Amino acid sequence: DIVVTQSPDSLSVSLGERATVNCKSNQSVLYSYNNKNYLAWYQHKPGQPPKLLIYWASTRESGVPDRFSGSGSGTDFTLTISSLQAEDVAIYYCQQYYLTPQTFGQGTKVEI
Amino acid sequence: EVQLVESGGDLVQPGGSLKLSCAASGFTFSDSAIHWVRQASGIGLEWLGRVRTKADDYATAYAASVKGRFTVSRDDSNNVAYLQMNSLKTEDTAVYYCTGLGNPFKYWGRGTLVTVSS
Numbered sequence: 082d083i084v085v086t087q088s089p090d091s092l093s094v095s096l097g098e099r100a101t102v103n104c105k106s107n108q109s110v111l112y113s114y115n116n117k118n119y120l121a122w123y124q125h126k127p128g129q130p131p132k133l134l135i136y137w138a139s140t141r142e143s144g145v146p147d148r149f150s151g152s153g154s155g156t157d158f159t160l161t162i163s164s165l166q167a168e169d170v171a172i173y174y175c176q177q178y179y180l181t182p183q184t185f186g187q188g189t190k191v192e193i
Numbered sequence: 194e195v196q197l198v199e200s201g202g203d204l205v206q207p208g209g210s211l212k213l214s215c216a217a218s219g220f221t222f223s224d225s226a227i228h229w230v231r232q233a234s235g236i237g238l239e240w241l242g243r244v245r246t247k248a249d250d251y252a253t254a255y256a257a258s259v260k261g262r263f264t265v266s267r268d269d270s271n272n273v274a275y276l277q278m279n280s281l282k283t284e285d286t287a288v289y290y291c292t293g294l295g296n297p298f299k300y301w302g303r304g305t306l307v308t309v310s311s
Contacts, residue, residue, distance in 0.1 A: 121297035130301035181254045188237040
């Protein structure tokens with residue numbers, strides 16, 4: 082199984098400041114045939130289902146604010162919130178969907 | 194509008210069984226694989242398993258933690274997917290979600306709570 086590890090486990094950021102979450106997989110999730118990284122980011126708030134933010138490592142889902150961005154390739158990825166808003170307080174997960182079983186990182190709690 | 198609605202969550206004793214349902218609408222259910230994901234309190238998201246479409250022979254796959262205990266299935270005539278859970282353990286206590294219509298997971302149900310306790 083592909084192991085996905087996030088860092089840090091929690092993060093405290095001031096309103097308007099940048100938040101950065103890292104995600105590392107123990108094997109590449111880049112499919113050379115189509116040059117796509119099978120890596121997604123989700124936002125999860127209490128009492129709600131997870132929300133897909135980013136897929137293919139850097140493609141923003143429709144309706145997601147542009148302060149959210151994803152980067153990276155191969156085994157190392159980053160989710161950046163450029164200017165943290167109060168509504169961004171949540172747990173953020175990365176997920177690889179390159180191989181079954183699909184695996185999630187352990188989550189990063191973002192607080193203000 | 195795409196909708197996924199889980200049901201069947203309950204309090205069950207260790208060693209017991211439970212069957213969850215996922216009712217789908219707003220898309221062609223028979224063309225979509227259905228996945229199950231759970232979140233235990235204080236623990237992250239865990240992919241549990243999936244059932245593919247008839248075109249892929251309804252192929253199933255499972256996480257190691259539930260393989261042999263959980264079974265995913267589907268009824269395309271009624272647009273419903275199922276998660277049969279046997280030999281339940283206290284560590285199976287979680288909110289269980291179904292997802293469908295694409296990978297990664299854009300569409301989710303609101304989840305159903307399963308509590309395994311004596």
